[in-house]
Amino acid sequence: MATPGQAQLVRTASVRARPRRRARPLEAYIFIAPALILLGVFLVVPAISAFALSLYRWDLISSNPTFVGFANFERLLLRDGRWWQSVWQTVYFVGVSVPVGMAIALFLAALLHSRLPGRGWLRAAIFSPYVTPPVATISIWMWIFNADYGLLNAALAAVHLPKLGWLITPEWIMPAIIIYSTWHYTGVSFILFLAGLSNIPPDLGEAARVDGATAWRSFWNVTWPLLTPTTYFVLIISMIGSFKVFNVVYLFTVSGSAGATGGPDKAASTIGFYLWQQAFQFYHAGYAGAISVVFFIFLVLLTVIQMRTLSGRVFYR
Numbered sequence: 001m002a003t004p005g006q007a008q009l010v011r012t013a014s015v016r017a018r019p020r021r022r023a024r025p026l027e028a029y030i031f032i033a034p035a036l037i038l039l040g041v042f043l044v045v046p047a048i049s050a051f052a053l054s055l056y057r058w059d060l061i062s063s064n065p066t067f068v069g070f071a072n073f074e075r076l077l078l079r080d081g082r083w084w085q086s087v088w089q090t091v092y093f094v095g096v097s098v099p100v101g102m103a104i105a106l107f108l109a110a111l112l113h114s115r116l117p118g119r120g121w122l123r124a125a126i127f128s129p130y131v132t133p134p135v136a137t138i139s140i141w142m143w144i145f146n147a148d149y150g151l152l153n154a155a156l157a158a159v160h161l162p163k164l165g166w167l168i169t170p171e172w173i174m175p176a177i178i179i180y181s182t183w184h185y186t187g188v189s190f191i192l193f194l195a196g197l198s199n200i201p202p203d204l205g206e207a208a209r210v211d212g213a214t215a216w217r218s219f220w221n222v223t224w225p226l227l228t229p230t231t232y233f234v235l236i237i238s239m240i241g242s243f244k245v246f247n248v249v250y251l252f253t254v255s256g257s258a259g260a261t262g263g264p265d266k267a268a269s270t271i272g273f274y275l276w277q278q279a280f281q282f283y284h285a286g287y288a289g290a291i292s293v294v295f296f297i298f299l300v301l302l303t304v305i306q307m308r309t310l311s312g313r314v315f316y317r
Helices: 004-017 026-053 071-078 081-113 119-131 134-144 151-158 170-198 202-210 215-243 247-252 271-281 285-313
Strands: none
Touching (some): 026 285, 081 119, 081 215, 134 247, 170 215, 202 215, 215 285
């Protein structure tokens, strides 16, 4: 049998052998406290308030909102044709602008990643629209899209093509907004793709070329798989940002004293624009709250689906 001294040594050794649970220092919570406070004040509290507001009928003026339960959601999902029109037009905007913008950004990033003369100036020129205020640039593009004396229709007439009613017809106002949005927002995707290309070791491409691979096969079989993390990130943020489009639609469809109208036949009305219209043009605050709740749930589900379906195809070195 072990002596009392030996037993004490065994107990001491066993205690020392146990993995110590690392203490959570108070300093860590102090450092992240400002971010948590801002997150709660500007995200969590407004989200809860929007859901509570969606259960009422309120015009932003009266002091006694009327509780209606889920009537706003029932009207929105089952009886509001304008809502569904805005949904399909938003899907149309996202389905065209996101892949086209990503393709252009990737092409420009691959082109300017090589050693071209003046590539620094070209990179700045591509990124500059993103940091230019939309109010200024949209004023220029409204002149470009003008159906009577616009630069774009003048170019079409010069090659004997018919003029198009870019901002005055339901068929062409959304393509005009897509063209502007692609020009304005491609710069940020371009910078992200450029950063992703810069993180790929150049010797991999050189080895592929030594083995006889063409430039396209080298890009497709070597560069593209290594660029999938950047592509995945750009896709997620582009989808979320495009679904929330508002200011471009608002500024392109302002019609004098009538304010923003959503374009001819509401053909440019998106979810974000319809939400603003219900809240600040028609003063249906509770109904706008219901739109924001449904929109938030839709974006969360879309992001989760994207992450589950695409994360397994991302190649991490």
